[in-house]
Amino acid sequence: MTAKRLFLRRSAATALLSVSTCLAMPAFAETLQGALAKAYASNPTLTGARAGQRATDENVAIQKAGGRPALDVQGSYTESILKPTISFTSPQRTLNAQTQLTVPIYQGGAVRNGVKAARTRVEAGQAQLRGTEMSIFSQTVAAYMDVIRDSAIVSLNQANVRVLEVNLQATNDRFEVGDLTRTDVAQSQSRLALARSDLQTSQANLITSRENYIALVGEAPDNLQAPPQLPGLPAEPESAVQVALRDNPDILAANKIREARAYEVRTAKASVRPTLSAFTSAGYTNYLHSLNGSAQDANGNVVEGPQINKQAAAGVQLNIPLYQGGRPAAQVRQSQALESQSIEQAIETERSVIAQTRASYASWQASLETIKSSENAVSASSLSLEGVRAENSVGSRTILDILDAEQEALRARVQLVSAQRNAYVAGFSLLASMGHAEADDLGLNGGTLYDPMVNYKRVKGKWFDWDFDRAPKPVATRTVDTLPQNANVSPEMAQPQITKP
Template sequence: MTARHVFVGRSVAAVLLLMTSALAGMARAETLQGALAKAYRANPTLTGARAQQRATDENVSIRKADGRPALDTAASYSESVLKPTISFTSPQRTASANAQLSVPIYAGGAVRNGVKAAKIRVEAGRADLRATEASVFSRVVAAYMDVIRDSAIVSFNMANVNALEVNLQASNDRFEVGDLTRTDVAQSESRLALARSDLQTAEANLITSRENFIALVGSPPDDLQPPPALPGLPASPETAVQVALADNPDILASKKVREAARYDVRVAKAGPLPKLSAFSTGAYTNFLNTQEYFDRLGNPTSGAQVNKQAAAGVQLTLPLYQGGRPAAQVRQSQAVEAQAMEQEIEVERGVIAQTRSAYASWQASLQSIQSNQKAVEAADLSLEGVRAENSVGSRTILDILNAEQETLNAKVQLVSARRNAYVAGFSLLAAMGHAEADDLNFETGALYDPVVNYDRVKGKWFDWDFDPAPTPQATRTVDTPVQNANVPAGLAQQP
């Protein structure tokens, strides 16, 4: 067991088990774990990355083929349409076949180093696949939290519109009896119009979030449940960076790419070295009884109508001059290796910055939650007091409208802060390399293991050993219903 699994494994399993047990009896409810599991099975970005990794696996077999025997055969049949006028013995018809076996013995290390480079790139591809998983999961978490946030905002705005409609009706009634002025009624009408506009904007945002959820998960969001607490979050940014430097898949992939580039240099250096191979050839020719023979007097005579030959040996190729191509290829490979070194440092810098930024955003969002929670409580109390004071004439309609707007703003900011805190926390886990499928303990059967395909193809020799025609693994969303801004009736009004 690796350090990163010790770091989060038990906590993740415990949290998800509790979440699953608590929500097991809720019909139609969808959990974050369920949404992530759907994306894991059928998100096209992820299934496409798996296909790309399978293509990378084949590079090992392709490189190995350079060092394996090669057998070629050829057959021909020719019919002489017009014989040469100076040739009296040319056959009318000829059938021939030949075969050649070539076995590489030494290629300057190009094959060996090419295979090593391909194997290392397979390892880099597996790290990239891990990074793709974390990226897709981060987007799913953000989409999941967006739907929850925007549903709450729509609910708040609907309640605000309803309250302002009641206020407007009350203002009109009081205006009719001379208790309020036309200005008070106009203020109520203005705020109601603005509130309806805000509601329409909030509904559009909710529809966008739901459609984005479908694009990532493959099915519409249905009664999304509150997400579980995130496990394994670090106590300090220094701890987060230490874990990220050890476990972040982008860093691991960049290291493997740099290592593979070093073997590419060795492959290029094999260009001016000698090449040694063994060969065997065989040929068969049949003149089909059309080969004419003549004796010394020029009289026709019988002769062999079949010709056979075979040869075997070794061939040594010693390049003397190739126009400077080998040196250019070596220099080019060395430059690519230098680029890989710099990119490794660049990736490391980016991961450090990403980890520290995610930690800071997470902490800031947690503090924002506390502040906005107090703001909501204070705004609710203030609204209640303003309404009471208005009833005795010490507050105006404008005071009520302002208090209602402040309450709405505080609630919106609170649910946004909660969304931001959760997304930032998950992004922090992703930067640390702890937001992948094996960290989330999916209850969907065996996880996709890229090693299985590699073990299946790495030793294949047969030229006709094809796989079946591929079929899409991701689900289409063309049949999903167009989303609306309807909010479940049971959605709590309190943030």
């Protein structure tokens, strides 16, 4: 299929997974971009992080509620079981209702700073969500490449076992005619036994890689295609570090948390300031004709006393805290200590990102050099094996020489496949540490991307007390119904062509 050019939302880089040219492939083949799209839609770590961010969004509405009016209604019905012996006017029963409206006017800055802190934590949470997203993508890329690598290694070991089985048969035949000794047969048997052991180990590794892939993606790997190139990789480590300091979501989140802690210090200081609120209240009491006593009207006639009492009041309330046992000062000091902690954690995060970026760059460069060396080793070992076999046919080489040459050729091929995997994973990790490996950068074709701002805008200004959401349902897919994986390798996976990053 013709490749599409994908663009980063950041003007400084191109899309992470754009493909320059890609051949047509069967419909059942899985691409790296498809695996990432599935993980993006159904990985439980990522879907759980989104739910956690939605919970963080609600803190803004919670803090705003502290500055909004509050309306309370209370009601009671009282039936007197035993009337007081010294009271002759006590009612037998009472129906009472009372309502009060309170409007905060000034809360010492607690509401304003609390809202600012909550908004800043929303921004920090959104950055952390980006970090989780890139972490899942990095793990998915590693799992994808592990399956490709381990499939190739299993195929190489299977081929090695078949070659050694032929060698053993040929050795036995030559031993029967007296051309070789028992030692040559024993050497062939030993190498075949070791090769079968290596094959079993590689098969177990492949099963582990496939199960890990299922845990991340939610589906079994099926005919994984060679991954595309990774454009936008930096030319030198310092340029990567500069991009990471600007775009890495962990650094952005740490800085936002530090900013939120500063607002929380101001919120704590509000507890020693005066507060002012306005209120109005109304009451209604009905004694239900059970209030003893009588009264005279204007004509002197005896009538029943009043059975209903109504009242209403309005005013303002000023509260000036004078002494609270040292609690406010302790809370302020605690908030200041937490702010200090967040400052140190921001520096710690920056250090970690710088180290990770430089290490990923070094690992990527080292793997590229290993690929070159391994390609040379594969070519040289193949020529060496052919020469040793030719020399053995004329009697100048022993069976042990052939076995050693075959083992060396196998090691070179395994090292090449492993180096290709390591280079690609290191390159993707480098982009992730730079902050350029999230869904917006990948151009995933799995539907609309999740936008955390949609939920934040939906809930930040809600006032209604009964505005609940629907009961939550699982978003991530379960893998309990997937079949246990095996170590069977399809012909397409036997000879992988891993694109160099």
